[in-house]
Amino acid sequence: MELGLTGKVALITEATTKIGEAIAQSLAEEGARLVIVGSDGAELTRAAERLKGQGAEVLPIRSDGLDQREAKRLVAETIARFGKIDVLVLNSDAEVTGTIEEVPVEAVAGLVQRKLLGPWELARAAAPHLRGQESGRIVVLISDAAKVPHKARIASALVGAAQHAFVKSLSDDLGPDNVLVTGVSVGHIGPPSAGTAQVERNIYVSRSLEQQEAGWAADVPLGRWGTPGDVANAVAFLASDRSSFICGSNLDVDGGDQRMIF
Amino acid sequence: MDLGLKGKVALVTGASRGLGKAIARRLLDEGASVAILARTQSTLDEAAAELSAGGGQVMTVAADVGDTEGYPYPAAVQSVLDRFGRVDILVNNAGTHIRGTIDDTTFPMLEKQLHEKLFGFLGMIQAVMPAMRRQGDGRIVNVIGQAARHGHPDRLPSGTTNVAKMALNKNVADALARQGIRVVAVCPQCIETELVTRLVAKEMRERGVDKATASAGFTRATVLGRLGTPEEVADTVAFMASDRAGFICGSSVSIDGGYNRYVFG
Numbered sequence: 271m272e273l274g275l276t277g278k279v280a281l282i283t284e285a286t287t288k289i290g291e292a293i294a295q296s297l298a299e300e301g302a303r304l305v306i307v308g309s310d311g312a313e314l315t316r317a318a319e320r321l322k323g324q325g326a327e328v329l330p331i332r333s334d335g336l337d338q339r340e341a342k343r344l345v346a347e348t349i350a351r352f353g354k355i356d357v358l359v360l361n362s363d364a365e366v367t368g369t370i371e372e373v374p375v376e377a378v379a380g381l382v383q384r385k386l387l388g389p390w391e392l393a394r395a396a397a398p399h400l401r402g403q404e405s406g407r408i409v410v411l412i413s414d415a416a417k418v419p420h421k422a423r424i425a426s427a428l429v430g431a432a433q434h435a436f437v438k439s440l441s442d443d444l445g446p447d448n449v450l451v452t453g454v455s456v457g458h459i460g461p462p463s464a465g466t467a468q469v470e471r472n473i474y475v476s477r478s479l480e481q482q483e484a485g486w487a488a489d490v491p492l493g494r495w496g497t498p499g500d501v502a503n504a505v506a507f508l509a510s511d512r513s514s515f516i517c518g519s520n521l522d523v524d525g526g527d528q529r530m531i532f
Numbered sequence: 533m534d535l536g537l538k539g540k541v542a543l544v545t546g547a548s549r550g551l552g553k554a555i556a557r558r559l560l561d562e563g564a565s566v567a568i569l570a571r572t573q574s575t576l577d578e579a580a581a582e583l584s585a586g587g588g589q590v591m592t593v594a595a596d597v598g599d600t601e602g603y604p605y606p607a608a609v610q611s612v613l614d615r616f617g618r619v620d621i622l623v624n625n626a627g628t629h630i631r632g633t634i635d636d637t638t639f640p641m642l643e644k645q646l647h648e649k650l651f652g653f654l655g656m657i658q659a660v661m662p663a664m665r666r667q668g669d670g671r672i673v674n675v676i677g678q679a680a681r682h683g684h685p686d687r688l689p690s691g692t693t694n695v696a697k698m699a700l701n702k703n704v705a706d707a708l709a710r711q712g713i714r715v716v717a718v719c720p721q722c723i724e725t726e727l728v729t730r731l732v733a734k735e736m737r738e739r740g741v742d743k744a745t746a747s748a749g750f751t752r753a754t755v756l757g758r759l760g761t762p763e764e765v766a767d768t769v770a771f772m773a774s775d776r777a778g779f780i781c782g783s784s785v786s787i788d789g790g791y792n793r794y795v796f797g
Contacts, residue, residue, distance in 0.1 A: 491705060507776070
């Protein structure tokens with residue numbers, strides 16, 4: 271399917287995380303020109319060189335792209351280099367886990383910063399350009415905790431729910447100018463590692479991390495963890511010309527993990 | 533994006549016109565062989581001639597998925613297996629949209645919707661399951677109108693039935709995923725199909741207004757200020773049925789130009 275992304279300019283935040291880099295890769299394969307944003311200089315250089323090696327045109331910007339003070343600069347540098355911006359991928363793998371006693375308000379504020387305020391300012395800085403060209407896409411990556419919270423993911427649930435509200439309301443604002451805003455709700459993406467695994471359901475308490483990981487895979491209808499590529503494919507489709515009547519929608523990429531009917 | 537659909541076999545119900553025909557065309561374009569199913573052989577033949585003009589293998593299956601007594605589902609699938617040897621994709625799309633209020637909805641009206649859309653979907657799923665299980669791979673896309681999500685006083689038969697289809701979608705997705713069969717839903721609304729054209733014509737007739745005025749109710753209601761095309765829905769169906777949607781299971785994606793303003797659902 272021709273996605274119509276050739277020559278389009280896409281800015282991706284946290285583009286050196288597993289999911290961020292997979293999104294950059296997918297968009298590059300479709301011919302998009304990339305602005306990859308990341309705060310780790312070495313990682314950013316590595317990702318940029320890898321993508322360039324595959325023939326992609328890449329502008330790496332070293333920045334914490336989700337610090338709202340950076341938004342204007344990121345969009346300005348994108349316009350300076352490519353003359354336009356077509357796709358904004360608001361990606362962050364920030365998560366805060368813990369019970370109410372464990373999570374101080376500063377940690378919640380940090381998550382609000384990365385998942386809401388930073389994206390808000392980036393969308394605000396990009397909006398005039400997107401509206402002006404009467405075409406554009408904003409794709410927001412949202413944790414599955416937003417719709418199915420567990421007891422130790424209160425902060426992620428709270429902020430994720432707000433992200434869904436952001437997607438829907440922003441889509442109503444920008445849609446009349448043919449700027450389509452959508453969400454991708456991301457389930458367990460692997461491969462799981464002991465470093466990222468968390469005890470989050472009662473049935474896993476007192477089990478080893480390996481047992482928890484196997485248990486999670488068994489819980490998911492598709493019987494496996496997702497890959498960063500699974501998420502990237504969904505983002506590429508929603509960023510494309512082929513999603514031209516999808517406005518304000520959310521797409522769950524979770525292997526069937528979320529059981530609610532609506 | 534290579535959807536990985538080349539050489540796959542798709543069975544699309546309600547495919548002699550509108551959404552179903554556009555879905556069949558898109559899957560053909562992606563290299564799939566397509567069986568189009570509808571009630572009337574003559575309209576199927578016309579659609580098949582039109583579709584195959586663009587290349588690709590098209591077969592017709594004349595069957596009424598709402599005929600629950602006749603139970604045409606196994607024979608319909610068997611005819612696809614006889615011709616193509618396998619069935620990789622089922623697109624459950626057939627179904628009318630019956631409007632009615634609490635005052636004028638009769639049991640037969642609701643029964644007709646349930647037979648066509650709920651039992652029809654279920655019958656087709658049950659009929660393709662054995663082949664998909666043997667293959668260890670299958671994709672089922674249920675097309676479910678947004679009347680499932682948004683209550684209208686005059687859409688009792690269709691809305692009630694579509695909600696049941698959403699439950700069917702989620703239940704079956706969970707049941708079949710471990711066997712390599714992915715089940716997903718695509719939820720359109722405000723699409724320029726024959727159905728909407730008929731509704732616009734009715735408005736023009738009953739209110740004595742021109743087409744632009746009669747259509748305004750539909751176009752103004754969407755964020756994008758226009759109706760969607762069957763081709764746009766077909767693009768989404770093709771993606772959801774593809775190898776590129778391998779971790780999408782039980783999900784439903786709204787394609788409605790922003791018509792429904794709900795944050796969740």
